[in-house]
Amino acid sequence: MASHPELTDDFTQQLYRDVKLSGACAGRALARNTALSRISLFGRKELMKLLKLPPRLAGLSTAGFPESCWLSPNGRPYSSGVPSGDHLLYTARHFALRASLGKIIDKEINPFVDKWEEEGQFPAHQVFKTLGKAGFLGIDKPTEYGGLGLDFSYSAAVAEELGRCRCGSIPMAVGMQTNMTTPSLTRFGSDELKKEFLAPTIAGDFVACLGVSETGAGSDAASIKTTAVRKDDDYVINGGKMWVTSGFQADWMCLLANTNDGPPHKNKSLLCLPMKLPGVHIAKKINKLGMRSSDTAEIFFEDVRIPRKYLIGEEGMGFIYQMLQFQEERMWGVATSLVCLERVMEETIDYTSQRKAFDKPLLHNQAVHFRLAELATEVELLRALLYEAVGLYIRGNDVTKLVSMAKLKAGRLSRELPDSCLQFWGGMGYTNEVLVSRMYRDLRLLSIGGGADEIMLNIICKHMDILPKKNQKG
Numbered sequence: 001m002a003s004h005p006e007l008t009d010d011f012t013q014q015l016y017r018d019v020k021l022s023g024a025c026a027g028r029a030l031a032r033n034t035a036l037s038r039i040s041l042f043g044r045k046e047l048m049k050l051l052k053l054p055p056r057l058a059g060l061s062t063a064g065f066p067e068s069c070w071l072s073p074n075g076r077p078y079s080s081g082v083p084s085g086d087h088l089l090y091t092a093r094h095f096a097l098r099a100s101l102g103k104i105i106d107k108e109i110n111p112f113v114d115k116w117e118e119e120g121q122f123p124a125h126q127v128f129k130t131l132g133k134a135g136f137l138g139i140d141k142p143t144e145y146g147g148l149g150l151d152f153s154y155s156a157a158v159a160e161e162l163g164r165c166r167c168g169s170i171p172m173a174v175g176m177q178t179n180m181t182t183p184s185l186t187r188f189g190s191d192e193l194k195k196e197f198l199a200p201t202i203a204g205d206f207v208a209c210l211g212v213s214e215t216g217a218g219s220d221a222a223s224i225k226t227t228a229v230r231k232d233d234d235y236v237i238n239g240g241k242m243w244v245t246s247g248f249q250a251d252w253m254c255l256l257a258n259t260n261d262g263p264p265h266k267n268k269s270l271l272c273l274p275m276k277l278p279g280v281h282i283a284k285k286i287n288k289l290g291m292r293s294s295d296t297a298e299i300f301f302e303d304v305r306i307p308r309k310y311l312i313g314e315e316g317m318g319f320i321y322q323m324l325q326f327q328e329e330r331m332w333g334v335a336t337s338l339v340c341l342e343r344v345m346e347e348t349i350d351y352t353s354q355r356k357a358f359d360k361p362l363l364h365n366q367a368v369h370f371r372l373a374e375l376a377t378e379v380e381l382l383r384a385l386l387y388e389a390v391g392l393y394i395r396g397n398d399v400t401k402l403v404s405m406a407k408l409k410a411g412r413l414s415r416e417l418p419d420s421c422l423q424f425w426g427g428m429g430y431t432n433e434v435l436v437s438r439m440y441r442d443l444r445l446l447s448i449g450g451g452a453d454e455i456m457l458n459i460i461c462k463h464m465d466i467l468p469k470k471n472q473k474g
């Protein structure tokens with residue numbers, strides 16, 4: 001059984017393992033027992049019909065391969081139609097879900113992406129309402145809060161499809177809403193808290209953001225300085241958060257703060273923090289290399305009061321909850337990168353087959369088509385690794401090592417592939433007119449955000465038991 005490398009003592013390691021298992025089992029049990037017939041939103045009902053889901057989700061598991069589907073070997077039809085044949089993880093339902101989302105992306109998102117990139121922000125409330133109405137913000141969330149009650153493999157399918165957006169910002173912000181801010185709230189939050197924060201987030205009425213990183217603490221999340229101190233029936237919050245995705249538009253933040261003076265892995269809690277409270281100061285919108293239609297904020301807190309009931313789960317468990325939450329964040333990031341990378345390749349193939357140099361299409365040079373074949377192979381390897389991690393995760397396994405490997409590989413490939421493709425576009429690749437240059441910038445984040453490559457390497461080494469122990473000599 002794996003442990004987390006950032007947890008230094010045996011007690012906390014054990015706690016992490018226990019919480020991980022109980023959380024995964026609870027999530028699965030919830031999915032099994034929830035009644036789909038309670039879903040009332042029109043868009044969601046349509047989706048249910050499309051998916052032909054039974055009235056109860058008894059034993060629903062994507063581990064069941066019987067309704068398997070065919071995946072085209074050339075990779076292009078992943079997102080269109082419902083294929084037939086065999087697929088390792090996805091059933092016809094997964095493909096139906098993807099096809100339905102694909103239509104929304106084509107109609108409601110892609111035509112406006114260039115404008116939103118120029119403006120430095122996409123309208124999160126508008127886009128999320130559209131996605132929420134159609135059921136896409138609560139895929140793996142319980143039906144009593146408006147979710148679809150499906151398992152995480154369906155979220156992975158949705159994340160893959162979101163890779164068809166012509167920017168990285170929107171898949172990232174949707175993931176923030178669905179699998180980066182809400183997994184802990186769903187697993188450990190009280191019913192009251194879920195009604196107040198989870199249900200409107202699933203409906204697309206609230207925009208959610210995550211407050212973990214600070215100016216002085218990113219990779220080393222245990223060293224954050226923001227405090228939430230108990231005073232009567234309230235917590236009083238002071239400090240600040242950095243790099244807050246959707247920070248300008250968010251209605252609430254899933255906040256990691258120190259709630260006592262104990263050791264760094266036992267003194268933290270996760271809290272739901274409404275953003276429109278006195279003392280919440282949004283300092284500035286950060287001007288970034290990429291992800292330009294995502295608003296990224298630096299935020300300060302000055303004596304912000306929230307009721308104690310806004311605590312998620314148990315006090316002192318925040319670091320462990322956040323480490324669990326990171327697993328879904330990382331799988332989401334990997335899944336969204338796959339189709340983005342494939343689209344960059346597809347457009348490069350189209351361009352190089354039309355563009356001629358020395359009397360032949362660029363694509364006819366072996367250096368070009370061999371390189372593209374090499375990269376396509378890498379994408380498929382990454383996809384296989386992701387599917388293995390997701391398949392094991394939905395069966396309640398600890399997938400920290402596989403997820404870290406997939407995140408590391410996705411980060412590396414997201415630098416390598418757009419760079420190689422951009423080269424084949426020549427001067428055109430260096431303009432802002434083409435997808436390849438946007439993805440070159442946007443996907444660079446994967447090696448940094450949600451745990452940098454080096455942090456993934458650390459976790460993998462820990463699982464391989466090759467990380468030098470503290471004070472180890474020789």
Ligand SMILES: Cc1cc2nc3c(=O)[nH]c(=O)nc-3n(C[C@H](O)[C@H](O)[C@H](O)COP(=O)(O)OP(=O)(O)OC[C@H]3O[C@@H](n4cnc5c(N)ncnc54)[C@H](O)[C@@H]3O)c2cc1C
Pocket residue numbers: 209210211212213216217218219220242243244245246288291296445447448449450451452453454455458
């Ligand atoms: C666009 C964007 C959006 C983001 N959104 C959010 C958000 O919504 N919420 C949130 O909480 N955070 C968010 N982040 C923060 C992100 O998670 C951090 O940037 C990331 O964790 C790295 O932290 P850092 O920037 O402080 O880098 P540092 O911790 O200063 O690390 C800098 C570099 O040092 C190296 N390094 C670090 N530790 C080690 C080590 N142990 N061994 C070897 N090398 C090491 C790595 O190469 C790393 O990239 C976002 C960041 C960006 C850029």
